Amino acid sequence: MSARVEQRALPGIGVVQDVVTKCGRRIGVLTHRDGHRELVVYDVDDPDAASETVPLTGDEANAIAELLGAPQLVRHLAEMQEQVIGVLTEQLPILKGSAFAGRPLGDTQARTRTGASIVAVLRQGEVIASPGPSFVFEAGDSMVVVGTREGVDGVASILRGDV
Incomplete structure (x- = not known):
C-alpha cells in the first residue's frame, strides 16, 4: 500500500x-x-x-530527494521485477569518455535494438523519469534500464561501444 x-x-x-x-x-x-x-x-x-x-537550499532539497527518491525508484522497480518473472532492473553508468556522453538518448537506439527501456536517469541527486529521445546524457549519469537479461546486457554493450 x-x-x-x-x-x-x-x-x-x-x-x-x-x-x-x-x-x-x-x-x-x-x-x-x-x-x-x-x-x-x-x-x-x-x-x-x-x-x-x-x-x-536548492542543493539541500536535491540531496534529500536523492536520499529518498532515487533509491526508492530503484527499489520500487526491483520489487516490480520480483513480481514479473524474466524482467530485470539495473543501473548502467555513463562513464567519462563514453561515446554517449554529450549525446541524446535516441542515438543509442536502445529500445529498438534490445527491447529494453531506459525508464529514468539519475543525475547529481536528481531523478529524471521517462527521458525522451532528445535527452542528452552527461558523464556520471546512471540510467535505470528495465528489460530481459539479454536486453539489459544489450544496452550495456551499446554503452561500451561493443555493437
Missing part, C-alpha cells in the same frame, strides 16, 4: 505536500511562491501546527 500525498494551496505563501507516516506522524514539504522549500514536521497533538520547520 503506497502512502497518500495530500497537496494544499496556502494562499499568498505557496503549496504544501504532506504525507502521514505509518506511525501516524505527518510530515511535508512547503514550496514557497519564490521557489524556496521547507521541510515541515507537524505537531503530534495539533496536526495543523508545525512543531519544526527546516529551510532548505
Whole structure:
C-alpha cells in the first residue's frame, strides 16, 4: 500500500505536500511562491501546527530527494521485477569518455535494438523519469534500464561501444 500525498494551496505563501507516516506522524514539504522549500514536521497533538520547520537550499532539497527518491525508484522497480518473472532492473553508468556522453538518448537506439527501456536517469541527486529521445546524457549519469537479461546486457554493450 503506497502512502497518500495530500497537496494544499496556502494562499499568498505557496503549496504544501504532506504525507502521514505509518506511525501516524505527518510530515511535508512547503514550496514557497519564490521557489524556496521547507521541510515541515507537524505537531503530534495539533496536526495543523508545525512543531519544526527546516529551510532548505536548492542543493539541500536535491540531496534529500536523492536520499529518498532515487533509491526508492530503484527499489520500487526491483520489487516490480520480483513480481514479473524474466524482467530485470539495473543501473548502467555513463562513464567519462563514453561515446554517449554529450549525446541524446535516441542515438543509442536502445529500445529498438534490445527491447529494453531506459525508464529514468539519475543525475547529481536528481531523478529524471521517462527521458525522451532528445535527452542528452552527461558523464556520471546512471540510467535505470528495465528489460530481459539479454536486453539489459544489450544496452550495456551499446554503452561500451561493443555493437
